[in-house]
Amino acid sequence: xxxxxxxxxxxxxxxxxxxxxSTWKERLMGLLExxxxxxxVALVPCSSVHTLFMRYIIDVAFVRKxxxxxxxxxxxxxxxxxxxxxxxxxxxRPMRRGWWPSVGTVLKIATEEA
Numbered sequence: 001x002x003x004x005x006x007x008x009x010x011x012x013x014x015x016x017x018x019x020x021x022s023t024w025k026e027r028l029m030g031l032l033e034x035x036x037x038x039x040x041v042a043l044v045p046c047s048s049v050h051t052l053f054m055r056y057i058i059d060v061a062f063v064r065k066x067x068x069x070x071x072x073x074x075x076x077x078x079x080x081x082x083x084x085x086x087x088x089x090x091x092x093r094p095m096r097r098g099w100w101p102s103v104g105t106v107l108k109i110a111t112e113e114a
Contacts, residue, residue: 002114005042007067007091007107014099018042018091020111031058031092040093048083049090051076057095062087067107074100 003020018040021027027043036056043049049060055078062071062084071084075095091101101107 004112004114005044005089005091006110006112007063007101008110009099009101010106010108016040016091016093016099016101018093020044031094034094036094038094040091042089042091044089046090047085047087048081049092050082051078051080054078059093059095059100061091061101063089063091063101063107063109067109069101069103069105069107072100072102072105 005018005020006015008015020042021030022044027046030041030043030049031038032053051058058076060073060076060082061069063069064086065088070086073082076082
């Protein structure tokens, strides 16, 4: 069963949807072996990521259990390691224009199952 994480800004103006990757292997692979058109993913639980062997640039946000963003990075190139103390999960997507949560943003988080 596929889970989707729905993250909404507190003002309700922005919503992002992520495919949940929860097994060790899924979290290890993240967006590897995908292309720049890949769907965004949420790695849960997770507090560090790498972009080793990535083929494109990504956006990354680290989120606590309460939905507060503790670190946010736009345009992360391949061959980087990122981590955030206190993060419970990581949101990743191929780099795109448009809204991305910044540090201090509190997201309302809900899970949908398909």
